[in-house]
Amino acid sequence: MYDVIIVGGGPSGASAGRRAGILGLDALLLEKEDFPRYKPCGGALSDHAISYLDFELPEEVIEWEVTGAKVIFKEQMIEAHKDYRLLTLVSRDVFDNLLLEKAKETGIKVHTREKVLSCRETPEFVEVETKENTYRAKFVIISEGAHGLLKTCLRPLDTKDEYGVCVVAEVPAEVKEIEERLGKAIEMHFGVAGGGYGWVFPHKTYYSVGVGGIARDLPHPKEAMLEFLKENGFEGEYKLHGHKIPRGGIKRKVVGSRILLCGDAAGFVDAFSGEGLAYAIRSGQLAAEVISGICLEGGKAKDLKKYESLCQAEFGTHLKYSLMFSKVMHRFPEKTFRIFTSSEKMVDKYLEVVGLSMDYKDFLRWSLLNFKFK
Numbered sequence: 001m002y003d004v005i006i007v008g009g010g011p012s013g014a015s016a017g018r019r020a021g022i023l024g025l026d027a028l029l030l031e032k033e034d035f036p037r038y039k040p041c042g043g044a045l046s047d048h049a050i051s052y053l054d055f056e057l058p059e060e061v062i063e064w065e066v067t068g069a070k071v072i073f074k075e076q077m078i079e080a081h082k083d084y085r086l087l088t089l090v091s092r093d094v095f096d097n098l099l100l101e102k103a104k105e106t107g108i109k110v111h112t113r114e115k116v117l118s119c120r121e122t123p124e125f126v127e128v129e130t131k132e133n134t135y136r137a138k139f140v141i142i143s144e145g146a147h148g149l150l151k152t153c154l155r156p157l158d159t160k161d162e163y164g165v166c167v168v169a170e171v172p173a174e175v176k177e178i179e180e181r182l183g184k185a186i187e188m189h190f191g192v193a194g195g196g197y198g199w200v201f202p203h204k205t206y207y208s209v210g211v212g213g214i215a216r217d218l219p220h221p222k223e224a225m226l227e228f229l230k231e232n233g234f235e236g237e238y239k240l241h242g243h244k245i246p247r248g249g250i251k252r253k254v255v256g257s258r259i260l261l262c263g264d265a266a267g268f269v270d271a272f273s274g275e276g277l278a279y280a281i282r283s284g285q286l287a288a289e290v291i292s293g294i295c296l297e298g299g300k301a302k303d304l305k306k307y308e309s310l311c312q313a314e315f316g317t318h319l320k321y322s323l324m325f326s327k328v329m330h331r332f333p334e335k336t337f338r339i340f341t342s343s344e345k346m347v348d349k350y351l352e353v354v355g356l357s358m359d360y361k362d363f364l365r366w367s368l369l370n371f372k373f374k
Ligand SMILES: Cc1cc2nc3c(=O)[nH]c(=O)nc-3n(C[C@H](O)[C@H](O)[C@H](O)COP(=O)(O)OP(=O)(O)OC[C@H]3O[C@@H](n4cnc5c(N)ncnc54)[C@H](O)[C@@H]3O)c2cc1C
Pocket: 007, 008, 009, 010, 011, 012, 013, 030, 031, 032, 033, 039, 040, 041, 042, 043, 044, 045, 046, 114, 115, 116, 117, 143, 144, 145, 146, 147, 148, 150, 166, 167, 168, 210, 212, 243, 244, 245, 262, 263, 264, 265, 269, 274, 275, 276, 277, 278, 280
């Protein structure tokens, strides 16, 4: 009987694993892939996300550093910067592998290439079935990401209004060319993907180029991506990768009697920007801390509920208001994104949200006071 079994070794699972190991829990992490593995992503790690790591990010993982953004809508473009770093660009195969190694370092058991098929809660334990084995644990953390069905033991799958679809490609490029095009900025193109945006992010040897929007409003993501690549002068043949992304800020059940959901499985993503790494890392850590309180500090199983309030207190309001902001912006895109791409003040304030020196609640209030969005 383990104290905790963690399903999935992405950022949320690996962070839960590391924290569980540090706290002294008897933990097993099960990951279906062999690591390092590819994960479709822009690879933009906010300083907010980095602040949750309890170790220095090694130099070799850092591919680019960003202080600002070029925000584009049709023929309008505006660029703004801060005098500090906002984002660090990483490749997810490397970054996720690092997080998993950091979890292993604490002595927890990690089985890769072992897919979990089911999790069954009983009053005393959770039974976890894989192709190879059946395990028991007092608690289970499901960190299977946006895909996968294990999460349905707690909540229904998201509807087409509740998740986004993304298509991403890595476009090879020389450093000089990337510097000339982007410098220390990312590009965000609005109006190219329903309810979302297209992006061009700088990496060491490639651009991450992608589009993502709400599933209902972006019925043909591949076509939108091909159009976006063409419009931006990326004319080669690129491997396209599709992936779901949950829309954060929606109320979802994330706690059962012995099971917790973390990261994308819980829907913890910024609905406007698509940032999920910070919330994946932090929710994984919080899940392990709550379980440690029960297993090692004399808590009761019902204390598991604390996980929900801890997540709510740390980032729940932020995600709720990012959804509201996203809805305001995408309701009348012609008007709102024209304002966004003509007001340096607004992009500057938005960068404060990215840097987390302002929250979405204050940003939304400030935007509504300063601009007429209808
Ligand atoms: C195209 C795209 C671009 C994005 N860009 C950014 C960005 O630039 N910045 C940002 O902050 N966020 C970004 N995100 C969001 C970010 O990728 C996610 O929020 C983050 O990966 C969530 O981490 P996770 O650990 O919850 O899930 P994942 O990273 O998806 O990890 C889940 C893991 O669980 C494993 N797994 C699944 N099922 C099982 C099973 N049954 N048994 C065992 N293992 C299993 C998987 O193999 C995987 O390794 C982007 C998302 C997409 C789709």
